[in-house]
Amino acid sequence: MKLTGAQALIKSLEHQGVEVIFGLPGGAILPVYDPILDSSIRHILVRHEQGAGHMAEGYSMATRRPGVAMVTSGPGATNIVTPLLNAFMDSTPLVVVTGQVATGSIGTDAFQECDITGITMGITKHNWLIKDPNEIAQTIAEAFHVATTGRPGPVLIDFPKDIANSKVDYQEPGAVSLAGFTMQTEPDPAAVSAAADMILNSKRPVLYVGGGVLKSNASAALKILVEQTSIPVVTTLMARGAFPDSNELNLGMPGMHGTYTAVMALQKADLVIAMGARFDDRVTGKISAFAPLAKIIHADIDPAEIGKVRRPDITLLGECRRSIEELTRALTEKTSNGNGDLKLPLDIDEWHNTLKGWKQKYPLSYDREATDVVKPQYVIEELSKRQEEGTILASGVGQHQMWASQYWKFDTPNTWINSGGAGTMGFAVPAAIGAKVGRPDKPVWAIDGDGCFQMTAQELVTASAEQIPVKIAILNNAYLGMVRQWQHMFYEERYSEVYLSPDLPDYVKWAEAMGAIAFRVDTPEEVIPTIEKANEIDDRPVVIDFRTDVTERVFPMVPAGAPNDDILISAEHADGIVQ
Amino acid sequence: MENKNHHIVSALVENKAGVLARIAGLFARRGFNIYSLAVAPTDDAKLSRVTIVVDVEASLLNQVVSQLNKLINVVEIRELSPSDAVERELLLATVQCSPEKRSEIIQIVTALGGEIVDVDISCLTIEMSSTPERLDTLEELLNSYGILRIQRTGRVALPRLGYLAESKIESELKLA
Ligand SMILES: Cc1ncc(C[n+]2csc(CCOP(=O)(O)OP(=O)(O)O)c2C)c(N)n1
Ligand SMILES: [Mg+2]
Numbered sequence: 001m002k003l004t005g006a007q008a009l010i011k012s013l014e015h016q017g018v019e020v021i022f023g024l025p026g027g028a029i030l031p032v033y034d035p036i037l038d039s040s041i042r043h044i045l046v047r048h049e050q051g052a053g054h055m056a057e058g059y060s061m062a063t064r065r066p067g068v069a070m071v072t073s074g075p076g077a078t079n080i081v082t083p084l085l086n087a088f089m090d091s092t093p094l095v096v097v098t099g100q101v102a103t104g105s106i107g108t109d110a111f112q113e114c115d116i117t118g119i120t121m122g123i124t125k126h127n128w129l130i131k132d133p134n135e136i137a138q139t140i141a142e143a144f145h146v147a148t149t150g151r152p153g154p155v156l157i158d159f160p161k162d163i164a165n166s167k168v169d170y171q172e173p174g175a176v177s178l179a180g181f182t183m184q185t186e187p188d189p190a191a192v193s194a195a196a197d198m199i200l201n202s203k204r205p206v207l208y209v210g211g212g213v214l215k216s217n218a219s220a221a222l223k224i225l226v227e228q229t230s231i232p233v234v235t236t237l238m239a240r241g242a243f244p245d246s247n248e249l250n251l252g253m254p255g256m257h258g259t260y261t262a263v264m265a266l267q268k269a270d271l272v273i274a275m276g277a278r279f280d281d282r283v284t285g286k287i288s289a290f291a292p293l294a295k296i297i298h299a300d301i302d303p304a305e306i307g308k309v310r311r312p313d314i315t316l317l318g319e320c321r322r323s324i325e326e327l328t329r330a331l332t333e334k335t336s337n338g339n340g341d342l343k344l345p346l347d348i349d350e351w352h353n354t355l356k357g358w359k360q361k362y363p364l365s366y367d368r369e370a371t372d373v374v375k376p377q378y379v380i381e382e383l384s385k386r387q388e389e390g391t392i393l394a395s396g397v398g399q400h401q402m403w404a405s406q407y408w409k410f411d412t413p414n415t416w417i418n419s420g421g422a423g424t425m426g427f428a429v430p431a432a433i434g435a436k437v438g439r440p441d442k443p444v445w446a447i448d449g450d451g452c453f454q455m456t457a458q459e460l461v462t463a464s465a466e467q468i469p470v471k472i473a474i475l476n477n478a479y480l481g482m483v484r485q486w487q488h489m490f491y492e493e494r495y496s497e498v499y500l501s502p503d504l505p506d507y508v509k510w511a512e513a514m515g516a517i518a519f520r521v522d523t524p525e526e527v528i529p530t531i532e533k534a535n536e537i538d539d540r541p542v543v544i545d546f547r548t549d550v551t552e553r554v555f556p557m558v559p560a561g562a563p564n565d566d567i568l569i570s571a572e573h574a575d576g577i578v579q
Numbered sequence: 580m581e582n583k584n585h586h587i588v589s590a591l592v593e594n595k596a597g598v599l600a601r602i603a604g605l606f607a608r609r610g611f612n613i614y615s616l617a618v619a620p621t622d623d624a625k626l627s628r629v630t631i632v633v634d635v636e637a638s639l640l641n642q643v644v645s646q647l648n649k650l651i652n653v654v655e656i657r658e659l660s661p662s663d664a665v666e667r668e669l670l671l672a673t674v675q676c677s678p679e680k681r682s683e684i685i686q687i688v689t690a691l692g693g694e695i696v697d698v699d700i701s702c703l704t705i706e707m708s709s710t711p712e713r714l715d716t717l718e719e720l721l722n723s724y725g726i727l728r729i730q731r732t733g734r735v736a737l738p739r740l741g742y743l744a745e746s747k748i749e750s751e752l753k754l755a
Contacts, residue, residue, distance in 0.1 A: 118597075118600065121597075121601055122604055125649075125651070126650075126651040129596070129597075146651060178651060179593070179654045180592075180650065180652055180654040181651050302649075303648070304645040304649055307641060308642055
């Protein structure tokens with residue numbers, strides 16, 4: 001079949017089962033926008049290419065399918081660099097197509113030329129510059145394969161204009177085989193057996209669950225392992241929802257703003273079983289003081305994560321889900337003479353008691369009695385209580401993000417859409433839109449900061465135009481709050497360039513101008529009724545401007561670079577120590 | 580090798596545009612140092628062999644190898660410990676040479692197994708292919724006569740025959 005290169009590209013995307021592309025056209029990608037008119041693929045026209053990238057990420061995180069974005073060359077391409085970094089850090093499968101100047105002009109500083117494959121080499125799993133129209137179908141197939149196989153991540157395809165305009169004899173791609181892209185998915189049985197023995201001999205084990213558990217669709221398998229062993233669980237920022245918060249064995253989030261119990265459980269553990277987690281510095285604090293008493297079992301699909309930060313005692317190299325299943329099987333075999341799922345006789349009652357004691361003594365806390373100001377944590381708690389199961393929550397980056405991860409109750413996998421490794425302000429609004437496109441059946445909320453909202457709010461225009469009814473709760477503290485918190489605690493309250501103002505811009509008017517319904521909340525009494533009003537609306541975007549307490553800080557907190565044992569539990573505790 | 584932090588990494592890579600940039604970029608952004616690098620096509624036109632001497636602590640070597648292995652264009656990679664590898668390097672050097680010293684220099688060069696490949700009134704250009712250590716020796720000796728220009732290729736290496744590199748290195752990586 002004779003097609004143009006552009007048609008071949010769209011056909012190749014259709015062949016991969018793509019249902020939606022987030023993008024914005026321009027000169028170099030123009031030829032590809034023509035066949036979009038005839039395609040079954042939905043195109044969502046964004047207002048800034050960064051929005052397209054984050055939407056594709058939100059879509060992917062909510063659906064576990066690859067997200068697709070398309071932009072033009074030059075500034076269109078550089079505008080999507082931030083989402084590529086974000087997806088790279090959080091292992092989100094993205095396929096980004098960028099237009100490029102004609103092959104004959106490459107290297108001449110042609111109009112809107114940009115070496116985007118060079119720029120994105122370090123933040124993609126791989127990228128391709130297509131120079132032969134006959135390679136389009138196969139390259140697209142390879143791109144999806146690389147993005148979604150093993151540890152997922154973003155890829156980029158740079159597509160020159162003359163290739164788009166050339167004629168090709170379209171042929172469906174063959175099976176993808178890349179000699180340099182192989183991986184071990186099944187954990188080594190001997191290592192599994194050794195890990196099971198180590199678990200059976202432990203007195204204070206903890207499952208340190210990371211984003212890899214969600215990527216490998218291992219939540220159900222994890223639940224079985226935990227039910228059978230009663231090993232307590234901590235879920236990292238990337239893994240909130242991978243194990244239900246409603247299960248009493250979930251100790252919450254570890255790390256810089258984790259719960260006391262989750263942080264200290266790792267510190268006092270004699271065995272840490274890391275599942276699809278990468279010992280990020282925000283989790284470990286000072287690395288030499290992290291989990292000092294623990295042996296480590298590390299399960300991951302990526303060999304480069306093994307021993308990168310902490311050398312494990314046992315490595316389970318392979319897909320997380322398979323490692324969890326095999327561990328469960330080995331444990332059952334070793335303890336029940338092979339006849340079924342007996343509760344394992346792990347001798348860890350004392351450990352459970354210790355953890356229960358910590359939970360009671362050091363719960364997450366804030367001033368619930370406050371009547372004069374709206375506490376941000378209160379907004380999140382009330383919002384969370386009033387959502388149906390499976391509601392998706394996106395978030396920006398800052399204090400509001402940490403409170404969201406602490407106070408929202410996550411019981412369903414893939415319902416928490418946040419920017420972890422990169423910490424990208426402005427992620428929430430477009431990511432929520434992308435998630436809603438992927439899961440139109442679920443309510444989608446975003447908890448955003450006033451600073452973050454100002455970075456990507458214009459995508460609410462996209463949401464209104466495309467009828468994507470997302471709901472945004474701005475926790476408007478009039479500040480770049482997280483930076484303010486650090487200046488408060490570590491720079492003697494010298495506030496430098498963090499004030500934003502509560503009413504410049506007027507968020508209600510702005511949201512209305514973008515086609516959303518908007519509310520403002522100034523007092524605690526208004527919080528619940530306004531949430532209820534917002535929940536009723538499902539035909540357009542909603543924005544609530546919650547005017548929250550400016551002075552509130554996120555606790556617990558492990559100061560950057562400090563040992564986790566130095567965790568600061570509350571403002572009172574912190575002010576007594578730091579100053 | 581004399582320097583304890585020098586390790587030989589040998590990789591088979593796809594012969595595609597930008598491969599070297601991918602490798603070099605990875606080293607730069609992960610903070611690994613390249614001591615020397617040699618690249619050339621193999622008998623299979625689709626593949627090149629890259630020999631990299633990396634300058635990292637032994638504890639980081641696994642990181643270097645497994646990060647490189649994540650590059651899609653890297654088809655195969657292994658560390659070669661010097662005892663398990665055949666190594667060679669090529670040196671070209673132009674040395675100042677008064678007529679009185681000429682035969683002395685020629686003697687040294689031929690004794691070490693090098694050759695004179697270019698001559699004029701006041702200079703000699705010397706070629707020698709050998710182990711990097713022997714080239715170091717030659718370079719030191721030539722230094723006293725005055726080296727005008729020198730180019731070394733960096734080492735290239737292949738596993739010794741009968742050396743069970745494949746299974747050994749790969750299983751080491753998995754268990755690390
Ligand atoms: C793009 C980007 N720029 C700067 C930062 C640094 N930063 C982290 S949190 C933060 C403040 C965010 O302010 P806001 O959105 O109001 O959230 P708050 O902390 O007040 O809840 C800043 C500036 C960042 N993470 N991302
Ligand atoms: Mg703020």
